[in-house]
Amino acid sequence: MPPLTAPTAPHDLENQIRGFLAAHDPHTTARLDFLRARFDAGLAWLHYPPGLGGQSLPRGLQPAAERAFAEAGAPDNDPRRIGIGLGMAAPTILAYGTDEQKQRWLRPLWCGEEVWCQLFSEPGAGSDLAALATRAVRDSGDWVVNGQKVWTSMAHEARWAILVARTDPDVPKHQGLTYFVLDMTAPGVEVRPLRQLTGEAEFNEVFLTDVRIPDAHRLGAVGDGWRVAQTTLMNERVAIGGGATPREGGMIGMLAETWRTRPEVRDPASHDRLMQLWVAGEAARLTGQRLSAQLAAGQPGPEGSAAKYAFATLNQQVSGLELDLLGEEGLRYDDWTMRRPDTVDFVGRSPGYRYLRSKGNSIEGGTSEILLNIIAERVLGLPGEIRADKDVPWKDLPR
Amino acid sequence: MSDELLYSEPEEDLRAAVADLLATRAPWSAVLARTGTSEPYDADLWKALGAGIGAAGLVVPESLGGAGASLREAAVVAEELGKAVAPVPFLGNLTATALLLALRESGAGDAADEHLRRIATGEQTAAVAIPFSTPPDWTTIGSLSVTPWPPSTEVHEARLTGRVTSVADALPADVLVVPADGSIYVVPASEARREPVTSLDMTRVLCDIEFDDTPAELLTIGYEPLRLALLAAAAVLASEQLGLAERCLDLTVEYVKTRRQFGRAVGSYQGLKHRLAQLWVQIAQARAVARHAASATGAEQAIAVAVAQAHCSTVAVQAAEECVQMHGGIGFTWEHPAHLYLKRAKSASLALGGPSRHRRRLAELVNLPPSAPTR
Numbered sequence: 150m151p152p153l154t155a156p157t158a159p160h161d162l163e164n165q166i167r168g169f170l171a172a173h174d175p176h177t178t179a180r181l182d183f184l185r186a187r188f189d190a191g192l193a194w195l196h197y198p199p200g201l202g203g204q205s206l207p208r209g210l211q212p213a214a215e216r217a218f219a220e221a222g223a224p225d226n227d228p229r230r231i232g233i234g235l236g237m238a239a240p241t242i243l244a245y246g247t248d249e250q251k252q253r254w255l256r257p258l259w260c261g262e263e264v265w266c267q268l269f270s271e272p273g274a275g276s277d278l279a280a281l282a283t284r285a286v287r288d289s290g291d292w293v294v295n296g297q298k299v300w301t302s303m304a305h306e307a308r309w310a311i312l313v314a315r316t317d318p319d320v321p322k323h324q325g326l327t328y329f330v331l332d333m334t335a336p337g338v339e340v341r342p343l344r345q346l347t348g349e350a351e352f353n354e355v356f357l358t359d360v361r362i363p364d365a366h367r368l369g370a371v372g373d374g375w376r377v378a379q380t381t382l383m384n385e386r387v388a389i390g391g392g393a394t395p396r397e398g399g400m401i402g403m404l405a406e407t408w409r410t411r412p413e414v415r416d417p418a419s420h421d422r423l424m425q426l427w428v429a430g431e432a433a434r435l436t437g438q439r440l441s442a443q444l445a446a447g448q449p450g451p452e453g454s455a456a457k458y459a460f461a462t463l464n465q466q467v468s469g470l471e472l473d474l475l476g477e478e479g480l481r482y483d484d485w486t487m488r489r490p491d492t493v494d495f496v497g498r499s500p501g502y503r504y505l506r507s508k509g510n511s512i513e514g515g516t517s518e519i520l521l522n523i524i525a526e527r528v529l530g531l532p533g534e535i536r537a538d539k540d541v542p543w544k545d546l547p548r
Numbered sequence: 549m550s551d552e553l554l555y556s557e558p559e560e561d562l563r564a565a566v567a568d569l570l571a572t573r574a575p576w577s578a579v580l581a582r583t584g585t586s587e588p589y590d591a592d593l594w595k596a597l598g599a600g601i602g603a604a605g606l607v608v609p610e611s612l613g614g615a616g617a618s619l620r621e622a623a624v625v626a627e628e629l630g631k632a633v634a635p636v637p638f639l640g641n642l643t644a645t646a647l648l649l650a651l652r653e654s655g656a657g658d659a660a661d662e663h664l665r666r667i668a669t670g671e672q673t674a675a676v677a678i679p680f681s682t683p684p685d686w687t688t689i690g691s692l693s694v695t696p697w698p699p700s701t702e703v704h705e706a707r708l709t710g711r712v713t714s715v716a717d718a719l720p721a722d723v724l725v726v727p728a729d730g731s732i733y734v735v736p737a738s739e740a741r742r743e744p745v746t747s748l749d750m751t752r753v754l755c756d757i758e759f760d761d762t763p764a765e766l767l768t769i770g771y772e773p774l775r776l777a778l779l780a781a782a783a784v785l786a787s788e789q790l791g792l793a794e795r796c797l798d799l800t801v802e803y804v805k806t807r808r809q810f811g812r813a814v815g816s817y818q819g820l821k822h823r824l825a826q827l828w829v830q831i832a833q834a835r836a837v838a839r840h841a842a843s844a845t846g847a848e849q850a851i852a853v854a855v856a857q858a859h860c861s862t863v864a865v866q867a868a869e870e871c872v873q874m875h876g877g878i879g880f881t882w883e884h885p886a887h888l889y890l891k892r893a894k895s896a897s898l899a900l901g902g903p904s905r906h907r908r909r910l911a912e913l914v915n916l917p918p919s920a921p922t923r
Contacts, residue, residue, distance in 0.1 A: 408916055420918040424907035427916065435836035439553035446554060455829040471745045522818070524825035529801045532816035533822065 162210065163336065166192060166217050175223035184226055184260040187218075193259050194235075197243065200518040201255050209445035226261040233303060234258045234265035238311050238330075240384040245369040245377050247329070253450055254309070254330070266307035268298040268331065273548065276519050278313075279322045279375060280538070280546065283313035283357065285329065292316075292329065292367070294337075294360045300513070304340045304353035305489065307333045311381065312362075313374050318544040325543055326374030326495045330366045337361075348485035349506045351493055382515075394434055396421060399460075400496045401430035407471065426467050433459045439544045458520045461510035462497060468504040475500055552620075552843040553836055559624045559740035565601050566628040569593075574590045574634045576885035579751060582635060583888075588744070588753035589720040594636040597625075599670030605639060612661060619780055623787035623842035630791030630864075631840060633751040633885075633892045637673055639785060641718020644674035646780040650773035651732060659704075659767055663734065675721035676777065677735075677757055679714045683901025684778035684853070685909050689771075692728035692759060699731045704766045706733060716899070718742060719888055720756050726764060727774050733764035749895035751888055779853050782900045783841040786856035789864035789896055790838045793831050796867035796889050800824065800874045807876070820874055827870055830863045832893040854910035861897035861906075868893035 173186050187193055188202040195210050199201025219225070228235055235258070242254055257263040268374040274281040283296025294314055304310070310331040317325035331338070337360035342350035369377040397405050408415060408423060437456050472479035483499035495506060525531045538546050555563070582590060592923030603625050608614020615621070622642055625644040627737050629638055645667055682689060692710035699706060708728050718724060719742060722813040726733045741758040801824060804815030814820060841856035843847075868890040872879040879886040897903060911918060 295884050312718070387816065405914075405916060412919075415917070415919050417919045420911065420916075421904055421907060423916060424858075424911050427914070428855050428907065431855045432833035432837050435553065435840050436833045439836040439839070442551055442553055446551070455832050459833065461831055465578075518818075518822070521822040521825040524828055525821035529797075529824055529828060531805065531821050532813050534818075535816075 153190050161212070162195075162206070163217075165190070166214060168221070170203050170218075170221050175221055180224040181260060181262065183224055185256070186456070187223075188256050189513075194239075196257075201243070201251055202259050202266045207445075226259060229301075231258065231261045231264055233267050234263070234309075237267055237381045237384055237547055238265040238309070241311060241328075241368060241377060241381045244380050249365075250330070250368070257310075257363060263308040264306050264331070265302055266301050266303045266310045267358075267381070268301060268304075268310045268312040269381075270300045271297060272299055276516055278378070279326065280543070281313060281315060281326070282466050282548075283312075283314045284318070285316050285327060285362070287316075287364075288361075290364055291361045292327075292364065294329075294331070294357045296357050298355040298357070299343065299352075301340075301353045302351055302493075303491075304333065306344070306491070309333060310355075311368075313378050315543065316371055316374075319542050320372075321540050322538060322543045322546065323375045324372060326366045326378070327371050328374040328377035329362050330356075330368060331360065331362055332366075335362075342487070342489060344487050346508070349488040349490060351490055375424075394437065396431065398434065399430060400464050400507070401427055403496055403500075403503070404467050404474075407474065414476070416474060417547065419470065419474060422470060425461065426470060429459075429463050433463055446492055454515070454520045454523050457514065458511075458517050458524075461507070461517055464503075464507040464510050466502065468507045471500045473506050552592045553839045555839075556620075556623065559621060561629055562601075562621055563624050566597065566603070566625050567631075568632055569596055569601065569727045570628055574632045576632070576888065579633055579635060580883075580888060583750040584908075588635055588750070589637060589717075591720060593634065594638075594673070594720065595601040595670065597634075597636055597638070598641070598673070604641055604670050604673065605645075605664075605668030607642065607649065608664050608668040609649075612664045614664070615668075619783055619827055620839075620842045622784050623838065625828060626784045626788040627791035627794075627838075628667065630788035630793075630892075631795040633792065633888045635751045635753075637675065637717035639676040639719050639752075639781060639788065640721065641673050642784055643717075643777055643781040644676050644721075644723075646741055647676055647725050647732070647773055647777035648674070648767075650776040651768040654768055654770070654773055659734070659765060661773045666723075671861045672722035674723045675715065675718040675737075676774075677712045677715055677718060677724045677726040677740075678774075679712065680716040680754060680895075680899045681901070682778065683905050683909070684775055684777075684782055684850075689774075690727055690729075692726070694731070694733075694764075695761075696730075699729075699769055701766070701769065706764050706766055707761045708733060708735065708764045712759075712868065713755045714745060714754045715757055716752055716754055718757060719744060719753060724757070725767070726759075727771060728764075730771060731769045732767045732774065733773070734767055735759070735762055735764045736846070738762060747895070749891045751892055752895065754857055778851060778900060782857050782906075783838075783844075783849070783857060783902055785896060786834075786838040786841050786853070788858040789893070790831070790834045792889055792893055792896070793827075793834060793864045793867035794858070796864075796871040796886075796893075797824065797827055797831060799886070800871045803875055815872075821835045823870060827863075827867055830859075830866065834860045834863045838904055851910065851913050854906045854913060857906040858910065859902065860891040864893040865897050872917075 169190050169192055173183055190201055191204045193202035195203050195206040196208045198205050204445040239258055272282050285292040285294045310333050311329045312329045313326055315325050316327040341354045343348045343352045343354050362489040482501040526533050602615050605614035606617045606622050610616035646662050650661045661670050692708050693731045721737045724735045724737050739762050742755045745754040745756055747754045804820055805813055807814045837856045837859050841852040844852035845879055872886045873888055875886055878884050
């Protein structure tokens, strides 16, 4: 087992994991039993509080702990499949949930027993999320919800959703929102696949018709939904920006490999372009690594938005050059069948798929244009965009 | 470990000391005023920085009176100097120091030690007599002739004849380290004729050097130490370019917040906002690659330096060009500092090999050959 070297590591964490593994042999313990026991032992997400899967330890200890479990052959909670739960729902529940809510939702979330999805974007509210129109109306102890959400990954497998809905149309758009947890099996929830330009359907449209949500499933105060949603969105960017990858770890690695192994595609006129992108890939990689080091050292920087922006731009340029180099082969596509993948692999499948899928990178999780606005306004302190709708009651906005 | 990409506390302390000095002694107005004089380098400032703060002997081992620091600290100094486009021979002196250190390893011994000692105390400033454009992977270099020929380690005295053009930081140097015909010599600067060049970069004025049967002392046979020295110089230059880019962005952001047209601050237009945000992204990346280049050793150093030069050269030029453009008319005038940065940025990108040269070298290092092998 690797040493847990972070300066604040309690001496006994290593021993704790060793002891846990001795008591729960990963090779003979059933997967779910193992994960539940790990959660109950406070060895799930170490930075969460005791009783909720953690021990309030620094985040920086997590990778070493994960490695220790992996090396012992322990099952994981399939983090890619439950990414929305882990990365977005859980931190929000932790920050705004009642004790009862935390106890009910966090354990099955972490163990992967219950998949979560996110009901934020709407056909009429993309970048301008606060303009959303899905209505939630109070009806005795419940809320009754009507509206349409879009770009919901995993909606077809999710048990729960985090939802932002409008509870007061008479105040300006940011003030009339409330944040809920929605039972995806409730009557009136209809999920339809949303086919995208790659041919497959990673995402869904979700139609909500007279869906009842008990008030006990509200997160945060009525009217405070915008603030609660900020917690979710902030954690989304941390998730996208963080993490260290090896050199040539991303899409540039596939392009470099094609160049190396297939001399016939080496167009001399494209060589400098290839190297420019290789340098850009290395710069993005080192920047991500620097960001992780800053976070581990407790100096979070605003580089998260930058990393996401750079990642999108680079993927699009690299996958475009890959098709250029392939020539005739670039004219062919692997499969237009409407599949329903559980996870997305930006560097997977074929060059044509990579080219098409990367077009989404500059739209999903904040468009590149919005990210540049965020950097310009919050980092550089430049004047904000003119917002004519800021103080107008939502119901009076032109639509 | 990735902590190498951050700045340590001692590095931040060093930065603060250099920044303080430059703020009082080298405001841009003083730097600009000096460009019109017969003394393009600021000797007093160099004394305060080199001997006072110890920047001259920063990477000289403690056993020879230096600070025993690494290129990382030198890179931090270079960042601050880049922000101020300060007219001091830090980079040239560092290149010569790195060369002396490298040839000390190869057995040049006492002579190199003595020069390093004097550099550390600030008694002498050194420069390497090669064109500033020479990349770390040059193929041919110089045209000086040496007598007697061939050189021998038995006979240390030699005479050099010929001309070296476009040398950086040699004007204020006391001693020149001279690569000539496959060996490396040292020459008191006063023995050679140095002719200032009207340089694109007015804050790092080049000179042409004429040797005419000039007495020289042989330090070592072979050029390998020179490659190591230029690699070190290129690593540190990347940080200078980072500092310059940061300052250009700061100046520009400040300006577009206050300059109003059509009744609005021009910085409120997305046409400018987005370009400045993109520049900020590029600079955040430049910081990571420059830190890595200053930390890397062994085989990784060559890759890290090529990446840093390819990236930081481009970013510094972009930052300076945007600085001129977004300042509009005032940015095109002599009385505004933008041109100092533009001239330094463009020159620095040509120095020690331009971006495309570094990308070509990188292609060799990471096995991405330009074309199919010919059979």
